[in-house]
Amino acid sequence: MPAEAQATAVGTYNSLYFDYAHHPFQRAPELDGEERLYPVIIAGAGPVGMTVALDLARRGIEVVLLEEDDTVNRGSRAVGIARRSLEIFERAGTGPGIFETGISWKGGQSYYRDSLVLDFVVQQADNLRHPPMVSIAQCNVEQYLYEALQNHPNASIRWSSKLVSARQDGEEVIASVATPQGQYDMRGEWLVACDGGRSAVRKALGKELKGSSYEGRYLIVDIQMKSSQPAGRRVWFAPPEFPGSTIIMHKQPFDIWRIDYQLGPDDDLDEEVQPRRVRERVDRFLKSIGETADWAIDWISPYRALSLSLDSYREGRVLFAGDAAHLVPIFGARGMNGGVDDANNLAWKLAYVVSGWCDDALLDSYSSERVDAAHQNMAFAEKSTRFMTPPTFGHAVLQEAILSLAVKEPFIRDLINPRQVTELRMTAGPLRFDDADDIRFAGGPLPGAVCPNLPLCTDGPGDHLQGRLGRDFTLLLFQKTDTTAAEEMRARIERMNIPFGIDVVQIRDASLYAAFDAQDGTAYLVRPDGHVAGRWRQFNADTTLDRLLKAIRCKTMESRHVD
């Protein structure tokens, strides 16, 4: 809820740091009886829906987003944007704005009472283009996505348009949309449900999230304050001023600070969310860390951790992504980040199916890969949650034991580390060529891992590997000497008559040879979403490319087999 930032009227909120543009409702053609079949409808223009839209649009697919609200996300939600999301946003076309506006960080401190018990730095190669995390408010992220979408005439957002129900037959999906000027039905070949935690699509299809919810409650407070407190994730467990509570603080751009504090089991929520009460608590906390600057509250909201997922993210012609598919406790900073990863996995597959290049079975791999990822994300986030808001007597005892032991004993401090940025690797699925992962590799990214965004030294500073990846598949061919190898490979791929691209990128850079444990003739095949599909110490195009086409259910391939 807005606090000192004035609420001007019901439904509007003037933030202290963000200018909300309210987009006027535009009458949809369906309201005047004009109807057509759209290739893709996306319900919800949150960060996930807009990322799916952006990636589809740049692949030439027409998309229409339905958005209930008339603006981007109001108030406090995600602040911790992981490196992987920054990479995905930039590849989808946002430019570097999110990264450049955000506050970069790579670690943080935890305190128990008044002792420092953890000072952590995330381990990552120091020459990657992006830091492990940046802090920036979700509304800013969404604004960048919205602006990037403006470059695509084939993507449109219908504001103030609420999906109220959805139904499908084998051929199409029909979404019923409520607007200020009446309700209409809209037809799509595919519907992507990115309509958040309370997904109307999920309800319409009778699908249920399963998992656990946590009792512990937090208040999330954003304040504006000019302060020189450091960036990063700072946590105070049982600070002297607030015994029995945990307080988290993050620096954001525009002099905004996110303060999350744990409420006690007996605290009355209605009372605790009152600005007067919040002011009192935050004031006491800030004074206790030596902060003297003036500040004002921008937003207050209560939070309780949920860890839930659908069993499957595909239901016929409907695909679920982001919070509509899974809810991950905030302590792992993996909710939006996981959703953006869903978008990145889904968009190319959906584009290939809509374009008629691949059988729609390819979309089942979206579901299996991302359900698996959600479980990995939930496991990380739940570990963090069990520490931040111990759900049982045993967890509470362990939390106190670990924290008090950590004051003097470093061996135990690792348990306090939130592990918000451990990157996921796809652990299974038809699109991973495991047996290609020859034991002769002693290092380098494994199949299923993200192709790291390392610098390309030979091409001058500023150029990074992910910038070289094609829109579709990319074959990184390690070849220092043979100048014709890449050309030959390109010609060969050309002859295969594949409907999408397989870019061949010749790598000569010694540092990349080392990072990929490559020798002349080694190849890594990178998927359109940037994950390594397979790698070969000595690449054999004939067998491998056939296998790839089969795995992704390429129709050209199937028809060739029939021939």
Next chain:
Amino acid sequence: MLIEAKIPSHILEANWESLAQALNTVGSEKASVFLTKVVLMLAAKLDRPETLRDFLDVALQDIEPQQK
């Protein structure tokens, strides 16, 4: 039987006494936190830290579980 080593009785007795004294110092409210700290350190000293699971199983025997 999990522990086969024969511990000299003077050591057993000394451990008994110091543990009792330490528990008295801590008091009942924080006894579990205190003992957990001890266990975490002992576990870190084990050759195979996962052995703790076996110890827990043995310790769980013949103790009345809490009424739910």
